[in-house]
Amino acid sequence: MTTAIVILPFAGALVVWTAPLSRFWTGSLALLVALVEVGLWINVLVGFDFDEHGLQFDQRVTWFSDLDVSYHVGLYGFSLWLVGMSVVVMAAAIAYGYWVGRERPRVYFGLMLFLLGAVVAVFSSQDLLLFYAAFEAMLIPLYVLVGVWGGPGRLGATVKLVIYTIAGSLLMLVAVIVFGLSQGTFSLVDSGTSDNTWVFLGFVVAFAVKAPLFPFHAWLPDAYRESPPEVAAVLSGVVSKAAVFGLLRIAIAKFPEPAEDFRVPILVLASAGLVYGSLLAFRAVDLRGVIAYSSLAQMGLITLGLFALNDAGFNGAILQSVVHGLVSGTLFLLAGTVERRATTGELLRLGGMARGRPLLATLLMTTGVIALAVPGSAAFAGEFLILAGVFRQGWAWAVVGAIAIVLAAMYTLRLISAVLHTRPGSSVSDEALDLRPAELGVLVPLVACLLALSVWPAAISDTAFPDNEPRETVMENFR
């Protein structure tokens, strides 16, 4: 079943690239594949036993046995939720791309499907080489998507994105090889733990670039600004969580002692990113800038949760990963709709869009309010757990988190007011329409998921790890 979820998008991509279909049929096929993916995921969700330890729905086919490399995919509780968030956000992104109408649709949709397949492969792979291959495979479609369909500065953005990510990944490749050879197997399930600091750091740096974590985030602002909105939604919401998965499943679970040793420096970097991102979001000049830097801050927060290395921290990190994926995806898609109407994302030229556009105003306000983690929202639940977890490691981290709560309120309200309130900006004309039914069809399911999670966050926090014992599960190598 997991293989079906992994292979289907690749098959779809192949069909889209080779079959000479019209724009309408190509888009419909891509959207259909994405929705079938969601359906398959729901199927797995229903059949999943959240109390069982160990991998579920796994398939394994040995590739070469002398190094013990295999095609091994399977799902844990938390990876199930990450896959779910990914397929939902990607379905919304594909729908948005379909609605907006991209040039060269066959290439475009094929790449989006390929990206979907790679992402799902990352979250479900249980073999290090397969993980590495999928991790790198995510980059190929992103490179083309940003480089061809992006904004005016797309070439520079692409170069930065690719160079940074590849640099990190090369370190990871070395780490993968050393680890695999020293353990005698490349399987994540069969291999034990190690206390090799350098290999640990190799993995951490690669994931730190992907997340991104301060100060490895130089690729972030340009990439998020120049990508088409749906690609930015996927980059920020889904691809960054691959780093979270890697940190949890590989860096922490396989290297418990180095993780403890490096806990404090990593927490320092994470909290620095949290505050730094929040401050820069507060003073960003355009829509994309605010959302991009807030993404940086949120990834810092999630890393804070991961390296708290305790129950609340892990649960909070997984919950927040899912929530942030949905929030960030929705925000970028909303930014896309605003930019289409105003031809610009610059905050100084926007304003007054709430007049006569109740749907846009309501959705933007709802998403914004959830993004700033108003108490009662799912984001608040995640943030609370993370900070509660990290508080046990030292009160200073939680104080930093509390400061970030206030900063988040400041930058999000600034964003909302700059778009919706006071006088109509110079780029906003009265003819700019409210959200169309198609756009609602893309955005409302995302917001509905967020609201559902806000009412019942325990759906994720209770089930991400068996018996709700994250620390034991992770620190004992997922036995």
Next chain:
Amino acid sequence: MRGPDVTWYLAVAGVLFATGSLGVLLRRSPLIVLLSLEIMLNGANLALIAFARQQGDAEGQIFALAVMAVAASEVVVGLGLIVALARRNVALDVDKLTTLRG
């Protein structure tokens, strides 16, 4: 074993090699450099043969033959290059032939 000790042969080979190296390093005409290169190769050959005689087996001599073959080919190429240069009236001075610089 008749004749002088191996050491003498090695000494002569060494002198030949040293002369050749000095020639390669210090002379400016490519022709002379090639010539010195040949002298170096001959020195090496001599050493090979001397050791072959000392060890009593023919491996060194066969290797010397191989070296002679290589030397001959290389001289052909080298002389051909120098003649081509001379025909184009390019100065035959190693210090002036620096087009392939980094």
Next chain:
Amino acid sequence: MVAPAWICLLAPLAGALAITLLGRRISRRLAGLLSTGSVAVAFAAALLSFLAALGRDPDDREATSTAWTWLSAGDLEIGLSILVDPLSLVMMLVVTGVGALIVAYSIGYMHDDPEERRFFAYMALFVFSMLTLVLAGNFLILLVGWGLVGLASYLLIGFHHERTSAVAAAKKAFIMNAVGDAAFVLAFFLLIVETGTLDYAGVFGRADELSGTVATLVALGLLGGAVAKSAQIPLHTWLPDAMEGPTPVSALIHAATMVTAGVYLVARMHPLFEAAPSVQDLTAILGAVTLLFAGLVALVQTDIKRVIAYSTMSQIGYMFVAVGIGAYGNGMFHLMTHAFFKALLFLAAGIVIHALLGEQDMRQMGGLRRLLPRTWVFMLVGALALAGMPPLSGFFSKDAIIASSLAAGGGLGYFLFAAGLAGALLTGIYTFRLIFIVFGGEPSPSVRERLHTEHGEGPVSMTATVAVLGVLAVVGGAVQIAGIWHPFADFLDPIVALEREHLALVEPSVTEDWVTSALAVGLGLAGIGIAWRLYGAGRREVAAPRAVRHALEHKLYFDELYNGLFYWPASGIARAFRSLVEGPLIGGSVTGVSSGARGLGRGVGHAQTGYLRTYALAIAAGVAVLALVFVSVR
């Protein structure tokens, strides 16, 4: 008792959702009725719950109910639970009762606004949030209610979002409340570590075991949140700006309910506060300081709503004094009566503003007692209640607090007593300054121009609701007459019973009551007299030393201080980061990589000299080195 409480909680939410989802499909009028209806249903449910509680034994009036687990991690489990007990019942009744009246009033007040539906949805959302706050059964749900109330307040203050000032005021309110939330959250983490739970029952049961430092820190965090929500010094600057919202909003949120949440909090958390006596004293001191500060600033306000806003700040100061010395019953009593007469004042002021087509500057008003006679009566009743004149409700509740501070004794008690009395004087002055300026003298030209009374003083919805509040303001004090009859305090007793010896004496003696009342009423009358002398004959301004006047007009420069301490540094640091760190980091990293690679290449390229002899030398040297290595290794 519990089932009606759930209905009470969820009815306003249902109302808000219905209005939002139905959007333009329902008429504006219907939206208003839907909103009022849902709050009225909530009030009925609260009443049912209350009656059910009365039917039980005094010791058996507490019940909790959990819907489902909201969040969990390892050993920590937090459910969606509510707690129904006398304290929450009192708050439920006040919130839904006064709320229903105010939402009904809004039907008339907001009649001309095209965005009415949005307003009613927000009002219902607010009532739901406030009920979540008072019904919460654990700290986290309390925080959820707390935050949602702040959100609703933001939405309602910024309702007229074309106005930059309204949007700015809304943001300011939300962010100050967020600061309070942050303080809360830190206190919660400490509680989780020390007690392992966030349920009220669990935490209060273990309140005694907390060490002094931990208890103090937790109480401080809670106090921080309470101070932000209740607009006490030092987190008070948002309240006057919040008057940008429509008048019903000011009445409901910034007088009757939201701002009193801090008082409710201290009463609810009293085991924790009693475990940290220094923080309790701080609560009382802050209340007293705010009481005086707000009273002074109210003296120079020219906007009718701001006078009432500062008056609210001041009265909440009284409530904080009460809960700070352990007189929880009196504090809640004043909360209730204040809700009545303050809402009355705001709504009556709303009638004035509505009749004058939006004019809020008192200097443009005057002589309205003949033109708006019924409103004049309402406001007079409200003003007298506020000034603490017998036999109106304010007399009983305010004097109870002042008497309690006298009874508490000690240096702190006497300070609080003096402050309370001084406050009574100030209250008389500023309240009647308002009355005399607005209603006394002759109608100003602006009034003659704008006043529209063809249809009576206002729509029925407005005048009827104000009348009801007027009645409540008069008779509301009847539930507690100090020393003689105290069903109110008795009802609350099981919840707020004091267990600490040093707080034993907060029941004032009869003598203390009489002395206090005499002094307070006397000072109040004196204040009225002063106001009459200064403003009675139609005078508008009073000479005062320039510096003092400036200081008060700028509200003692708190806004400027906070701007300088927080906003500009944050902005500045952000800008500095952007130019000094982000710029070089982004630009530098990629150009750095490329120029680095190029430089490396150039450096290495120097070895390609092009000279044959260099290469030959290199070969020779290399051979020599190798030979040496071979020889030495051998």
